[in-house]
Amino acid sequence: MKVAIRSKIAAALLGFAWAGGASAGVQVMGTRFVYNEGQQEIMIKLSNGDDAPRLVQAWVDDGDATATAKDSKAPFILNPPMARMDTNKGQTLRLMYTGGQLPADRESVFYLNVLEVPPRPKAGAEGEQPNYIQFAVRTRLKIFYRPKGLPGNAASAVGGLQWHLVERDADRVVVECRNPTAFNVSFNKIVMKGSKPSDEFTGGGMCPAKGSERFTVAPGTSDEMDLGVINDYGGSEAKSAPVTH
Numbered sequence: 001m002k003v004a005i006r007s008k009i010a011a012a013l014l015g016f017a018w019a020g021g022a023s024a025g026v027q028v029m030g031t032r033f034v035y036n037e038g039q040q041e042i043m044i045k046l047s048n049g050d051d052a053p054r055l056v057q058a059w060v061d062d063g064d065a066t067a068t069a070k071d072s073k074a075p076f077i078l079n080p081p082m083a084r085m086d087t088n089k090g091q092t093l094r095l096m097y098t099g100g101q102l103p104a105d106r107e108s109v110f111y112l113n114v115l116e117v118p119p120r121p122k123a124g125a126e127g128e129q130p131n132y133i134q135f136a137v138r139t140r141l142k143i144f145y146r147p148k149g150l151p152g153n154a155a156s157a158v159g160g161l162q163w164h165l166v167e168r169d170a171d172r173v174v175v176e177c178r179n180p181t182a183f184n185v186s187f188n189k190i191v192m193k194g195s196k197p198s199d200e201f202t203g204g205g206m207c208p209a210k211g212s213e214r215f216t217v218a219p220g221t222s223d224e225m226d227l228g229v230i231n232d233y234g235g236s237e238a239k240s241a242p243v244t245h
Helices: 008-012 154-160
Strands: 014-018 026-028 032-036 042-048 054-061 076-079 082-085 089-097 108-117 134-146 162-168 173-179 185-192 205-207 211-217 224-230 236-244
Touching: 026 108, 026 134, 032 042, 032 089, 042 054, 054 076, 054 089, 082 089, 173 185, 173 205, 185 211, 185 236, 205 211
Parallel strands: 014 134, 032 134, 162 236
Antiparallel strands: 026 042, 042 089, 054 082, 054 108, 076 089, 108 134, 162 173, 173 211, 185 205, 185 224, 224 236
């Protein structure tokens, strides 16, 4: 016996996905943003290359990925906070710092959130709404607030990192990155030299300014790291660093 199930609930479901796990129609022009102390604002450009309009909401969080636009405590505002983007059109967001007690001796990290909601599918010939699950796709990118007068510069900060072996066995190596510099250092590649690719281990991350972070990687053939360092413009630069015991 065939049973036809028509789910009206499915049409109302709103799924949620990161940009990497679902197709994002709205693209952010940039992979990270640097807000220098004293700037009045910075411009963030969006574009909708899809064949349908999108409703876009944008906000900044202070590291809590669950924070919404309503409860975010980040000292930034975006204008406009919400906009409709027609197909093949662009939108410029103005990011403004509202002030606050941020450290003056290092960069602070915040996150830009761009949430896009696609339109409902068109009704059928008889006016019925088809069953569907709608995904709201969120893109989340770093914002670095950079105080004036920091010693050194972001480009050379990777050379000041200290890598230490924490744990090693046949299947994995845990290394700790210590960062005495005033700049956050981001990576799209963190591997031991000579290691084999493994999906079990992280491929990137960030070593925070005047802080530390641990990374689990696959074992290699020497005590040296191969790194892909992301610069202010989103480009990747190949670097290497020794690991001490």
